[in-house]
Amino acid sequence: MLVAWKYKERNTIIQRLDPRARWIFLLSLTFSIVQFWDIRFLLFFFVISFGHYFLCRLTWKETRRIWTFVLTLVVVIIGINAVLTGRGGPGEVLKGPKHILWQVEWVVPWVGWTISPNITVEKIVFAITQMVRMLSITVLFIPLAYTFNPNQYGVTFRGLGLPDKVAVSMDLAFRFVPTLARDFSITLDSQRARGYEVERLEGGLIAQIRKMAPLVVPVTINAIVGGEDIVNAMDLRCFGLRKRTWIHKLEYRPRDYVLIGLSVLILAGSTFANLGLGLGNFWMPGWALRLFGF
Amino acid sequence: MDKKWYAFGTREVVFAALGAALYGVLSFATNMLALPAAGNIALRPAVCIPMFFGVAFGPWVGFISGFLGNIIGDALSGWGFWIWWDVGNGLMGMIPGFAIPLLAGYRDAKSLVIADIFVIVGVVVGMGFSSLTEIFTSGIDFATAFGGYFIPAALTDVINGIILVPILMVAYDAIAVRTGR
Numbered sequence: 139m140l141v142a143w144k145y146k147e148r149n150t151i152i153q154r155l156d157p158r159a160r161w162i163f164l165l166s167l168t169f170s171i172v173q174f175w176d177i178r179f180l181l182f183f184f185v186i187s188f189g190h191y192f193l194c195r196l197t198w199k200e201t202r203r204i205w206t207f208v209l210t211l212v213v214v215i216i217g218i219n220a221v222l223t224g225r226g227g228p229g230e231v232l233k234g235p236k237h238i239l240w241q242v243e244w245v246v247p248w249v250g251w252t253i254s255p256n257i258t259v260e261k262i263v264f265a266i267t268q269m270v271r272m273l274s275i276t277v278l279f280i281p282l283a284y285t286f287n288p289n290q291y292g293v294t295f296r297g298l299g300l301p302d303k304v305a306v307s308m309d310l311a312f313r314f315v316p317t318l319a320r321d322f323s324i325t326l327d328s329q330r331a332r333g334y335e336v337e338r339l340e341g342g343l344i345a346q347i348r349k350m351a352p353l354v355v356p357v358t359i360n361a362i363v364g365g366e367d368i369v370n371a372m373d374l375r376c377f378g379l380r381k382r383t384w385i386h387k388l389e390y391r392p393r394d395y396v397l398i399g400l401s402v403l404i405l406a407g408s409t410f411a412n413l414g415l416g417l418g419n420f421w422m423p424g425w426a427l428r429l430f431g432f
Numbered sequence: 433m434d435k436k437w438y439a440f441g442t443r444e445v446v447f448a449a450l451g452a453a454l455y456g457v458l459s460f461a462t463n464m465l466a467l468p469a470a471g472n473i474a475l476r477p478a479v480c481i482p483m484f485f486g487v488a489f490g491p492w493v494g495f496i497s498g499f500l501g502n503i504i505g506d507a508l509s510g511w512g513f514w515i516w517w518d519v520g521n522g523l524m525g526m527i528p529g530f531a532i533p534l535l536a537g538y539r540d541a542k543s544l545v546i547a548d549i550f551v552i553v554g555v556v557v558g559m560g561f562s563s564l565t566e567i568f569t570s571g572i573d574f575a576t577a578f579g580g581y582f583i584p585a586a587l588t589d590v591i592n593g594i595i596l597v598p599i600l601m602v603a604y605d606a607i608a609v610r611t612g613r
Binding site: 144145172201215216219268272276282283303304306309310311313314315318319322326343344347348350351354358359361362366368372373377378389 | 440441442443444445446447448449452453454456457458459460461475478480481485488499500504506507508513514515521537568569570572573576580586591592595596600603604607
């Protein structure tokens with residue numbers, strides 16, 4: 139089995155930024171977006187998210203799979219859920235005035251309860267708001283796997299304040315991946331040679347899971363045995379006694395400071411607008427009512 | 433066991449990295465193999481890795497294995513970055529790690545049952561955290577978060593965990609005895 143990182147060098151403005159600055163930007167924007175239910179504010183973030191996405195210069199071929207997943211999630215689960223229930227968001231959608239477009243009354247047999255599901259203009263606007271909100275967050279993070287160098291995870295998170303040991307652990311994990319993938323491949327081939335057919339596991343769910351053991355156990359135990367040697371080697375080199383230095387050295391450049399400043403400004407501004415000025419609650423535009431004839 | 437559950441030394445650094453890489457690779461590999469599953473429930477046997485690494489090497493190792501392993505698996509598959517699900521996977525590996533002080537070994541029935549109980553608690557807390565976070569991030573209601581996210585994820589993860597973690601513990605027992613750690 140070949141494992142290949144989705145990452146590749148693209149010489150884009152995004153990839154020229156310091157990865158720490160990028161993380162600060164992504165997290166600041168995420169925490170800003172979750173504070174709003176007003177589509178006017180959300181559209182601002184939506185534009186930034188898609189601007190960031192397009193600057194990453196990802197191709198449709200690369201991202202087709204994740205887009206299928208994201209759009210299904212956003213439209214089917216979030217959109218339809220919001221249109222049908224209107225729940226999950228701010229209370230105004232259900233408690234405020236309702237402009238009903240469609241309603242049906244259904245009496246539950248035997249118990250006589252009356253259920254009247256409806257679709258209102260407010261719910262439709264809410265569903266659109268929800269989809270814009272969710273897409274703004276999701277689109278921000280889609281490019282990460284494609285544009286973030288796996289070799290820089292450790293040094294990046296160390297630079298963001300994580301302890302040395304945790305950062306080394308992250309760095310090591312990315313380095314172990316190709317070796318473990320090769321081990322998995324060898325184990326799979328060995329088991330197949332013994333007649334193990336992973337594609338034709340029979341029985342119920344529990345039986346199928348149990349039959350995965352001949353694949354999972356050897357790979358895991360083999361990795362642990364190898365890990366003991368690595369622990370010994372690192373201990374012999376006095377790992378952890380002093381502060382570490384890193385092969386990849388990150389240095390902020392002026393453009394990174396600009397991005398960090400902008401990120402902090404957006405987060406501070408959003409928090410002030412939301413908590414200080416009380417802005418950002420669900421907004422029902424008048425034109426939406428007129429559009430449906432109210 | 434006289435292991436300190438909160439320790440994070442060289443051993444924990446290496447096994448957290450190994451756990452994360454294993455979880456990432458096995459998640460990716462089992463996705464590639466398109467394993468058969470019942471209905472719309474995906475078979476994700478790799479979830480046993482962070483749980484087992486938590487039980488064997490402590491909660492921090494379990495957390496990093498789950499958190500980072502999920503990031504690696506998603507990075508390999510091109511699924512993007514879903515931090516609340518990464519944290520949920522981390523918690524799923526971390527909580528079984530708290531079983532360490534209660535374990536007498538890795539193959540006696542009592543220890544296996546205790547580990548399984550912590551696995552179940554870990555799945556409930558981890559997947560509960562991720563599903564409930566969807567309420568704030570995706571704006572879905574509790575019923576959707578519970579029925580649409582928590583139940584399918586937790587159910588398969590619990591089944592995977594309670595079957596595969598004891599098997600891995602028994603297999604690991606021989607190594608633990610051999611290395612004396």
